[in-house]
Structures are given as structure tokens and as C-alpha cells.
Amino acid sequence: MKEYDHKKIEKKWQTIWEKNGIYHAKDFSQKPKYYSLVEFPYPSGAGLHIGHPRSYTGVDIISRKRRMEGFNVLYPIGWDAFGLPTENYAIKTGKDPRVVTKKNTDTFRKQLKSIGFSFDWSREINTTDPKYYKWTQWIFLQFLKKGLAYKAKININWCPKDKIGLANEEVVGGVCERCGTPVEKRDKEQWMLAITKYAERLHKDLDDVDYLPQIKLAQRNWIGKSEGAEIEFKIVIPTPTPGIGEVVKVFTTRPDTIFGATYLVLAPEHDLVGKLKLQIKNWNEVERYIKEVKNKTEIERTGEDKIKTGVELKEIKAINPATKEEIPVWIADYVLATYGTGAIMAVPAHDERDFEFAKKYSLEIKRVVEPLYVSTEGESAVKKDMPFVDRNAVCIVVRNPKDNSYLCSSWKAFKMHGLITGGVEEGEDVIEAARREVYEETGYKNLKLIKNTDIAIQNQFYHRVKKQNRWARFRYVFFDLVDESRDPISKEEESIHDAVWIKKEDLKNFFTVIEGEFVVDLINNPDYIFTGKGVLHNSDKFNGMDSEIAKKEIIKFVGGKEKTTFKLRDWVFSRQRYWGEPIPVVHCDKCGIVPVPEKDLPVELPKVKNYQPTDSGESPLANIAKWVNTKCPKCKGKAKRETDTMPNWAGSSWYYLRYTDPKNKKTFASKKNLKYWTPVDWYNGGNEHTTLHLLYSRFWHKFLFDLKLVPTSEPYKKRTSHGMILGEGGVKMSKSLGNVINPDDIVKTYGADTLRIYEMFMGPFNQSVAWSTESIIGARRFIEKVWRIGKRVLEKKNSSISKLLHKTIKKVSEDIEGMNFNTAISALMILATEMEKAESVSKEDFKKFLQILSPFAPHISEELWMLLGEKKSINISDWPKWDEKLIQDEEIKIAVQINGKVRTEIMIRVEDDEETVKKKAITDEVVLKYVGGGNIKKVIYVKNRLVNVVL
């Protein structure tokens, strides 16, 4: 047998596999189907990135295993070829994007084939192929028909230098991604897709799919569901005019705080503002502010030090529906026109943003929710079924300004550390009570009042002396010590607790009371804003009510209604670009927007001379009169074609459906094929696509489901993601850093099998890892080791290493399912080393090894498999099963710990019972030495793991 020659072997098998079509998915089969999917690549001019094979190998391994398990597997590939880089290249060089794309996909195809992926190449698709985008356009027309595609004037990102509208993805840190110019806002008519109509279902149906938890979370955050209420505030204007400005609707998630709503804020763009032009006394100022906001750049609006600004609408008031009081009305750009109702009730005491604004403009701050601390442990735990006795109390913060320490109380009878507290008697002033308590408990006399706050907490506990459940409200009062003069305190007080001075930085560790955290926060941050749940206060008949319960009650009380709002916005679906699917509508003066009849699809992209957008920011298509001017399909009169194109998310929103029936001319995919193949069983892709692409395609799928065009409501059963491959040293791989690795070089030097093994071995699949050319050699050595063993097995045959083999079969089988490819390979390496050490290895055992190796390294496995006399490809052989009985050990080594430290090991038989093992352990020489004359307190036995002897 010859030396291992990866070039020859890999080329040979790739050719044979292709010729025999062993990776072709059969439409309809007796076998169960399995649809595994990877994100199809964007064929850039730079060629395949070293990161592509990571995801593709991972899913290739799963697909290969499934084939061997008897599934009819669909593992397809194609090209997501519309997009910016190609277009920019065309602008620069004047080359036709079709030609560039053809060249790039040819390169990619060749590269992918050289790595030996088991793709079904007969189903290759390309989003820029008119035969494909005909159906992208067709689906768009269905959206249009159902009223889910519409035109709207919206505020878009505009680059004044490139004179072009930018998608959000093209704005990085407030500047144009391409030229670095600060981005401006501009109103422009755009096509929109009403994804928000599906927000609730996109959110809820995540419950039923098997996505990694982080992916579900990211989707949920992006959709941003929040439940709250819509509440109307009456507007009071000096000269009432019927029909204008009578109410403002606000959206809030905290209706429970409405008694603390001390002003109203409208977004500057809010409808009402213009309507009240004549009523607003300071209209000039208001108008100036609105203009200013409109002209703010993205950087100014969202930049680091975004100080809140706003203007009061003078003479305009609103009525708080809970308190019936008049409150001022403001406009401010911290309120977004596009979220909720574009107006808020501001509750500065319980919202950080409102607080910041209120502080700046000296608006009223009214606290209406107070945190509740309930004692549940120890002697002060609240007794069940016992009524509460209400109590007014005070919590006194006394600071010694000399050393910035605080007066605390330490109880003698039990471990309790807190501040000085005490009850406020009927008719007693709070400050008086506070001074009295400090004096009685500590003897300090000269205190200077710093702040009498309206901050309070509520505390439910059991009073162990008075034997009653207490519900106390502690007001916080701040004093500074004037001098240290002090009177002696009573014997009784002395016996209960000590007064101690604690430095500010030590307070956190000192307090044992459950509200200690609150106290420390309060001392560190006098502007304490409480945004949590609690108990209502200052809220009339709702006082004392739990804030969660109060939400519903108050909505009823003020006549509001429960309302769910989403962060998700409708999808801006048009681009003023050349290299995208033309939006298939025409504009007719008489008939308005008219869809292109389905029989006339596709609307093909015409050839142009110049790919530069026009001066007005229209797509270059607008310059081609011959193409633009057309007949109206309805009235046959003059009409103009829409020149906007679709974003490059369009083609990828449904491509997985096309794979099931890629050549169909009558429909995007036949029902029969869709029924057989969908949903996708396992979809793996990059983290960067967990929000947009995944959400968009789920949206399209649900829409098609509603039209009864696809059989399931979700496209993907399972979704996982892979980590990036970084350059050496953990930095990003980029041309400018010169650390780009070309997969071609690796395949040439080390072989595809080595590349595959290395990429799977280098680290956990879902985590980013740094590339290391130095380390590849390990993967290569492993492959060579396999070759050497194969050579020897061919020459002589013999005994069996079945125990380790079966353990490895189990480990590899399970690890593949969990995408723990690195540990699977580690197990294969251990087995290979053992096989090489063994005197001999039987053919049968080695073949099983080859089978479990084959998904990772298909070429060498196939070569050795055939050399061993097999006639049919290893790829369609049966996945080996492990024998549970063979895996069981009879004797095992377990650890013996003394006080949790491993001191020795003993051999036990697996069938030994606990007593036997413990006896064996405590009579062990080493253990006896440690025990000496001492007592053994306890012996813990963890089955087949260890014995811990506690002395």
C-alpha cells in the first residue's frame, strides 16, 4: 500500500461521489426525510472565507450521519447573490454585476466542492437568477394583494455625500458605512412590509420551536413585546375650540404609578402639536424646537451625552385622570413618535428618563410606589393568618461628617445590624420622633437636619416583643452630627443594642436587615429613583395595594384599556439600488399603483451603462427611459415602472422553500414537495442572523402559511449557531490586517479531511475561536495515524479492541447530536492511539472506526473502506450501534477523599454495594494513616465515583 496522498484520494472520491449522485435527495422515498440547512453564502469577490467551512462541516457531519441512519437527506446549497459589495464593485469598475456574480459563484462552487461537502448540487439556486426572483416578486405581489405591502413616507437615513438612502445596517455609529459622512434624516416614500401585523405570533410561536435559548431571547428582545395600558388624558386649552385637541392617548406599562404622573410629554412630531398652533402661547419657541429636532443628525440624537431637551406648551394643560389635577404638557425628543402613541405620562419618581427631565426643568416629583420588604425567616418572620397592625415609623440616617461614617445599631441578643429606627407616635412630628429615637438609643444630642425625605419603605414583620404582625412604613430622615456630645442612655436601652459608627464603604457588608441594600443605595445616591414593584402610596383608595394588582384596578378606574405594544417596526422594503429584485408594480396616473400581472413576471433587471444612483437618490433604473416607460396593465395608458428594488433580505426569506422543488416553473414550489420536505429539521447559521434574517423568513413563512401555500406555520424546527473564526491572536480576519486565511491553501497543503477535522476540533462549535496554522499539524498527524493503522490492518488481521471501540461509538454518536464535535474528535484520537498501540486490530473493528470517522473525514474513510474490500460507499453504510453490555466495566478505580481532598484510589467491583465499598475505603492503608487515632464522623459514597471520609 502506498503512502497517504491526500490530493489524489480526495480528488478521486469527489469525482466518484458526484458521478454516482450519492448525495442527491430523492423527492419522495420509503425512507424518512431529513432536511438540514446552512445559510447560503454571499458570493463575494474575495472567495470562500475560512469561516464558511466551519458551519458547513458541522451540518455536513450531521447530514452524513443521518444518511447512514437511513434517512433521505436534503442538504442543499445556493447563492444569496444580490447585494452591496457586487453593486459597489460595478459602480467602481462598470462591470456587469451578472458577469461578476457568475465568476464569483464559479469560484465558490469549486472551493466548496474541494472540501467534500455532501451538498445536493442538483438543487443549486441563485437569488439573482430571473427564474428564481420571479417567485420573490410573486410573493411580494401576494403581500400587496393582502394589503401588507404599502407605500409610506418615512424618515430614512440619508448620506448627503453619496446622495443615497441608507439601510440601518449601512449606518455605523451614526455615519455612512462607506464614506464616513454623518448621516442625516430625510422623509422619503418607501415600500413597507407590515411585519408588525405578525408581531404577536412571531413572539408566541417561539414557544413551539427548538431554537437555542439565546436565539429565542434575541428574537423576543427584538420584537420587544410589552404589556401595559392606553390611557386618555383630557387636554385643557384656554379658548376651547370644538374638534381639536380634546384628548391625548398615552401608552404606559406602569398604570399603577398614574397618581405620580406630574406632566405629559408629546413627541415633537405628535399630531396635536400642530393642531394647537393658535392656542400655544410660545408657538415660536415650540416651532423652533421642532425644526431643531428634525435637523439633528443621528449622532446628535443618540450620541453619548444625549442631554434631554424639551419645550413646554404654554397655556396648554392636561388633566390627570386619577388625581383630576391639571398638569403641564411638554414636547421633547426623548419621546419617540414611532413607539406606542407618541405620547407619555411622565412619572419622574419612578422612571429614570422622566426623572432626568423633571430635574432639569424643575417639574414636580411625586412618589407613589414604595418598596415592600417582608420578613420570611427567623423570629421576625411574618405569622400566617395574623392581621397586620399598621405603624408609622422613621429610619434615621445620621452621618458624622468628620470621617464620613454612619450611626448604626447592633443588637445584642441576636445578629441584627441596622440603622436607628423607631415609631412615630400619634400626632408627633417625624423630625421630633427621629431626634427622640436617636437620643434615647444612643444619647447623641446635637443633630443638624439635612434632609427630610419623602422616601420610604414598607416593611412587614413579626414583632417578637409585642407579639403582633406589623406593617410599618419607614420614612427616611438624614442628619449630620454637629458635635460628639452625648448623654448616658438608660440601662434598658443599653442592654438591647450598641450604637456603632460604620464607615460608608463598610455599610454594605455590615447590614443584616433585608432592606440593607436599599439603605446603601439611598446613601450613595440621594436622587434615589424606585422603578421596581412595591406598594402604592399617595394614591387615594389604592394606598397599600400591591403595584401589580393595582395596574389592572387603576386601568379600570381611569377608563383606560389594556394594550400590548411592540418595539418591532414595519420593514422598510425598498432600496434605491440597481442590484436587487425590481419591485413589480407600475405607477399609472389614472389607476395609481398597479401590480404587474403574474403572467408578466419576472420583471427583469435591464442592462444599464452606469450603476451610480441618480442625483435625486433614485435607483439607476430611473435613468433608463425605455424600461421605465411602460403601459398600464389595467387601462393600457401611459405608466411608469417602479424603480425601487428589494433589499437583499428578500431572496433569503424563502430560499429554503425553493430547494424542495428548485426547477418548478408553475409555482415557487409544489405543494407535494413542500409537504414532503418542510419544515427544515435543523438550520444552523451565524449569530449575526439571529434577529433580522431569521425573523424576516419566519414572517414570510407565516404569511405563506396563512395563504395555505406552505404546510407548517414555522419554517425551522431547530436552529443553532456557530461561532466565528478569528485571525491568529483573536483579532478579526481582514484584508487590511493581512491575516486572512485562504481555505484553498489549507486544502492544497494539508487536505480537505485535515481542514475539516481541524475546524471541528479547534474549539466549541458555537464559540468564536482564533485560527492557528501551527496547530493544524495535529489534525494532519491524526489522519496519517489512521492511514498507518489502515495499512497494518490490511496486512494482517486479528483480535479485537471492542470495549473502547464501543465506548467511542457511543461518545461520537452522542457528541454529534449535541454539536460537540471537538470532544467527538478527541474520542476518535484516543481510540486511534489505542489501536496503534495494540498488537493487532481486527478488520471488523477498524471498519466500524472508519464509519464513525467518515462524517468528519469522508475521503480517507472511503478510501480505506474500499481497500478493505467493501463495494458500496461508506457514506450509505449503516451507522454502527454500540453494545451497552460491552461498555460496562467490571472493575473500576474510584477516588478516596479525606475531608474532601483526594488522598488515594481504590479498586472496586461495580456490583459492590455501598457497605462493601465504604469498608474497603476505611480499611485502606493510606486512609488509616490519615485517620490515626481520630474519629470518623461520616463516610460519603458516590456510586462509582468516590468515597469521602470526614474526620
Added chain:
RNA sequence: GCCCGAGUGGCGGAACUGGUAUACGCGCACGACUUAAAAUCGUGUCUCGUAAGGGAUGUGGGUUCGAUUCCCACCUCGGGCACCA
């Protein structure tokens, strides 16, 4: 600021559900084979200590017979979001 993810040898990383920390690989050192080198194989490789023994999983606490794993606080790195009421 908020939300996710991650911190383990010289390096990439392993450790099931709280149960022998450092598997596997790279690198390094020594040895075998060789005229020699490469390749390959073998041995060793967390750290302090001659040893007995001690100390180590970002830092500091806690729970436990026992913590990389659970809880609390903090630090660093990576990614996402960014006034969403």
C-alpha cells in the same frame, strides 16, 4: 446604560445532573530509530517544595462532606441593543 456570552497550564481547549481539575491537540524538553536531518515512536510537562505536604479554574465572599459547576458582589474581554415609557 441595558441584555446576552465568556474568563481554566506557555497556547486552543476538556470535565456528565455539585463528585478524582487540566482529557484531546499544539508547543517545549529528553530519549529511541538515523551517518545526519526530517518524519515517526516513547517519556515528561499547572505551581511551590529535596521530601512529607501546600497552593491553583478572573477577584472577594457564601452554601456544602465536597464548588470550574450553585448563590451574592466586583473586575476584564467579546457580541448585540441603544431614550421602546
